[in-house]
Amino acid sequence: MLAEPVLAVLLFSSLAALLAVLGVLPFVSGRRPAAVWIAGAYALASGLMLGAGYLLMSRGLERGALSVVVGAAVGVLYAWWIKRYTGAHVYDRRPEAAEDEGMAYKLLLENMLHAAAEGVAIGVAMVLEIKLGVFVALALAVHNIGESMALTDGLSRRGISVSEAAGLCVGTNVPQPLLALAVFALDPVLAGLLPAALGFAAGALVFLVLTELLPASYERASGTVIALVVSATAGAVILLEDFFV
Amino acid sequence: MSDLVTSQVGMVFLYGLITAVATGLGALPFLFMRRVSPKNVAIANALASGLMLGASSGLLLEGARYGTRQTVVGGALGVAFILAGERLLAGREAAFGALRGAGARKILLILAVMTLHSFSEGVAVGVAFGGGAKLATLITIAIAVHNIPEGLAISAVMRPKGSSIAACAGWSIFSSLPQPLMAVPAFLFVEAFEPLLPYGLGFAAGAMVFMVFLELLPEAYESASATTVGLWVSSSLGAMILFQRYL
Numbered sequence: 001m002l003a004e005p006v007l008a009v010l011l012f013s014s015l016a017a018l019l020a021v022l023g024v025l026p027f028v029s030g031r032r033p034a035a036v037w038i039a040g041a042y043a044l045a046s047g048l049m050l051g052a053g054y055l056l057m058s059r060g061l062e063r064g065a066l067s068v069v070v071g072a073a074v075g076v077l078y079a080w081w082i083k084r085y086t087g088a089h090v091y092d093r094r095p096e097a098a099e100d101e102g103m104a105y106k107l108l109l110e111n112m113l114h115a116a117a118e119g120v121a122i123g124v125a126m127v128l129e130i131k132l133g134v135f136v137a138l139a140l141a142v143h144n145i146g147e148s149m150a151l152t153d154g155l156s157r158r159g160i161s162v163s164e165a166a167g168l169c170v171g172t173n174v175p176q177p178l179l180a181l182a183v184f185a186l187d188p189v190l191a192g193l194l195p196a197a198l199g200f201a202a203g204a205l206v207f208l209v210l211t212e213l214l215p216a217s218y219e220r221a222s223g224t225v226i227a228l229v230v231s232a233t234a235g236a237v238i239l240l241e242d243f244f245v
Numbered sequence: 246m247s248d249l250v251t252s253q254v255g256m257v258f259l260y261g262l263i264t265a266v267a268t269g270l271g272a273l274p275f276l277f278m279r280r281v282s283p284k285n286v287a288i289a290n291a292l293a294s295g296l297m298l299g300a301s302s303g304l305l306l307e308g309a310r311y312g313t314r315q316t317v318v319g320g321a322l323g324v325a326f327i328l329a330g331e332r333l334l335a336g337r338e339a340a341f342g343a344l345r346g347a348g349a350r351k352i353l354l355i356l357a358v359m360t361l362h363s364f365s366e367g368v369a370v371g372v373a374f375g376g377g378a379k380l381a382t383l384i385t386i387a388i389a390v391h392n393i394p395e396g397l398a399i400s401a402v403m404r405p406k407g408s409s410i411a412a413c414a415g416w417s418i419f420s421s422l423p424q425p426l427m428a429v430p431a432f433l434f435v436e437a438f439e440p441l442l443p444y445g446l447g448f449a450a451g452a453m454v455f456m457v458f459l460e461l462l463p464e465a466y467e468s469a470s471a472t473t474v475g476l477w478v479s480s481s482l483g484a485m486i487l488f489q490r491y492l
Contacts, residue, residue: 054302057483061490069483076479080472203479210475218463224331227458228324231451235320238305242313 006184009126012134013119013180016141017173023148024166027156038153039221041146043229046213048143050230051237052136053205056121059128060198071199078117078200079207086110104158111151111172114208118143119176121201123183127194132241137180139237144173150216257374257432260385261367261425267389268421271396272413275404287469289401291477293355294461296398298478299485300391301450304362307369308446311439319447324455326361326448330354331459348406351460355402358452359395359420365445367424368438371431392421394485402461 023041026033060068086106118140126133148169155165183197190197217226278285308316334350341349370388396417403413431438465474 057486058306061486065487065491069487072479072483076476080475083472203483206479206482207475210478211471214462215466215471215474218466223459223463224328227455230458231320231324231454234454235305235317235451238302239309239313239317242309 005126005130006181008130009123009133009180009184010177012137013122013177016122016137016144017115017170017176019141020144020148020169020173021166023145023150023169024152024162026149027152027162027165030162032153032156033149035220036225038150039217039219039226040229041149042213042217043221043226044233045143045146045150046209046217047230047233047235048139048146048237049205049209049213051234052121052125052139053202053209054234054238055132055136055241056125056198056205057202059125059132060195060202063198064195067193067195068199068202071196072203073199074196075117075200075203075205076207079114079204079211082110082113082208083211086113104155104160107151107154108168108172111147112175114147114212115173115175116179117201117204117208118173119179120183120197121205122176122180124194124197124201126180126184127187128198133180135241140176144169144176147213148173253374254429254433257371257428258425260374261370261428264370264385264389264392265363265418265421265424268392268396268399269414269418270393271398271417272400272404272410274397275400275413276410278404283468284473286405287465287467287474288477289405290461290465291469291474292481293398293401294457294465295478295481295483296394296401296485297453297457297461299482299489300395300398301453302486303489304365304446304450304453308443308450311443311446313443315440315443316447316450319444319449320451320454321447322444323448323451323453327354327358327452327455327459330357342408342412344406344408351464352403352406352408354456354460355399356416356420358449358456359399360423362449362453363421363423364427365442365449366421367427368431368442368445370424371428371433372435372439372442374428374432388424391489392424394488395420 026037057068057072060071086109122133122137122140125136148165151169151172152162152165155168156162160168187194214226214230305316305320308319331350331354334353341352344352366388370385396414399417399420400408400413403416404410408416462474462478465478
């Protein structure tokens with residue numbers, strides 16, 4: 001694809017982070033999109049992450065089941081820790097939450113910690129095969145758009161302007177290229193850890209979907225819309241991989 | 246020659262029957278579940294969600310080996326089937342035994358999904374048997390063991406709604422009866438059945454995934470914290486994927 005694999009890692013993981021800015025567009029007119037669109041954005045991100053998590057997990061299982069399971073458990077613990085540590089609720093719509101200025105910072109911190117796990121996912125996929133990495137990066141790029149739509153919704157409720165939100169959406173995703181590059185660069189040193197890293201990424205992605213994105217989605221829309229979006233996108237990621245990789 | 250075919254047909258049916266009966270074993274863990282609190286219902290739903298998501302990922306990949314496009318078409322049909330089923334049952338008073346309303350509707354839907362998905366599994370068994378009798382025992386053991394968590398998923402939905410263990414086990418076995426019934430014609434007419442297989446596998450995967458996100462997960466989130474649901478779904482999903490890969 002590119003002469004230097006590391007350039008592909010840099011390019012596509014940065015692209016994923018940059019595309020997050022598109023999630024701000026629905027807010028430019030000054031109005032907030034209807035709740036069902038936010039729910040749809042969460043559902044889209046969920047489906048993509050579930051699909052990506054499945055791909056990484058199955059690639060890992062080909063290499064060593066025990067390491068994958070241990071890695072996945074660590075990934076779940078990491079995602080659990082984020083939730084406990086930040087205590088943030090992106091979808092907390094209570095009035096007192098809107099007045100809590102600290103909450104906006106917690107949201108950003110939470111997003112950055114999520115992006116770190118997503119960066120690991122891109123990195124390990126790139127290590128396996130550049131094409132798979134590009135595929136995962138593109139899936140996460142679309143996911144970033146949905147997620148930054150939800151983040152902008154949360155930030156705008158706390159009085160943060162759209163242009164600032166745009167910067168913050170991209171900024172909180174910077175851990176994606178950083179971690180992707182770090183994982184890719186460290187691979188020769190830590191090659192034995194690859195199955196565990198695949199498990200980690202899969203566990204963290206799936207747990208984030210189940211504890212953050214899906215509950216937020218179900219609060220805002222009917223199960224039918226969510227089920228359609230999630231099953232279509234997750235299925236598309238799993239089946240499209242056959243075409244791309 | 247014809248004797249050989251007859252005895253083989255008998256064997257395919259018998260093996261299919263064994264796999265169906267194994268599904269009933271999935272009801273057994275619920276012997277130990279005494280209280281049916283809202284939180285237990287949520288956990289049972291989360292458990293069923295993880296098991297069904299894991300099962301459908303396996304079906305999807307199996308289908309893609311025969312034909313990705315057909316699998317996708319089958320998946321869309323599965324989703325449409327559940328949507329139509331919901332519409333149909335929403336219009337009338339659903340009843341399941343003494344149970345009425347939303348709970349009965351969910352049990353009916355999950356039984357319909359699991360039973361229909363057994364048709365394609367039965368075809369898969371029959372087609373696979375055509376590959377050689379040596380593999381037969383291995384395939385049977387694999388399918389039988391893999392049916393147990395499916396019985397677990399059905400029981401996880403039925404038991405908290407007040408069904409008896411016998412009913413859970415009975416309906417679990419019922420949901421797998423299409424396996425021996427379909428395995429025989431699929432074995433005899435492999436050429437005719439093989440092209441249909443990816444549609445069937447995709448259908449089953451689409452219907453199961455849709456059911457999880459439409460009914461099971463929202464109900465789980467209602468009565469348990471997101472963390473509890475997340476832990477149960479991710480561990481049962483992981484266990485199911487491991488299970489399918491190594492058994």
